[in-house]
Amino acid sequence: MNDQPDLLYAQIENDLRQKIISGELAVGVKIPTEFELCKTHSVSRITVRRAIQNLVDEGILYRLRGRGTFVAAPKREIRKGSKSHFGYHAFSDNGPSPCRIIEKRAFPADGKLARKLEIGEGTEIQLVRRIMFEDNLPIGIDEVYVPVSIIPDFLDTMREDVHLYELLENHYAVQVGVEELKIDVAIAREDEAKLLSCINGAPLFLLDKTMRAKDGTLVHYSRSLLRGDRASFVFSIQDGRILER
16 A cells, blocks of 8 residues: 555545445445554554545445444435425435334323424324435434314324325315424433434434415424434525526
8 A cells, every 4th residue: 555644535535435335344334444554555643544534524424422433424415496395305305215213192282382383382283203324324303283173183093104295185175285394403411312323412403394275274283303414405596586396
């Protein structure tokens, strides 16, 4: 191997990149440790760390504290105006993303949730909380809130193999109307980082959304957290206006 310091890290970086492209290092696989890479390439740990950090910065690798460095899945583009509801086509080209429901419960709405759902404080609502996956890796946490008065048996009918919008349209004959989506940024709290397999304080997208039926009824409010290293949002703009797609 070329022993010029400025080239050593680039050669290690390129070697890892090629192994990822070829599939030798697949998505979700742990790469060799720094010690192993130092030994294989006969270089210092500083050189190895620089190579790995460059790939982390590009989103090709990601670190899990105490577990090592892993191959990241490619970022998904979520296009404004496309049918890419969170947990639907946003992360899968072939339909709903796999998910795991981690919480289901009914409870009286506090002031904040009551305002979001345009109901009275203390009104009974239902929560379904899910972890969304792609390539067997957690990509987001989705919380869906629905008033009992709108869909009384929502906790029974909302399952892991069911997509929310298909359930509303096909089972309850709710015609999806206007959605209002606010995209913000957040950082992962300790409990969220554990669920998302990311570091505490990692950047997240925060998706705050309400959906109305075509008759104007506010059907649900959802709050979703999405790993910032797993997705990007794409907007098409013409003459200063965002285009619908």
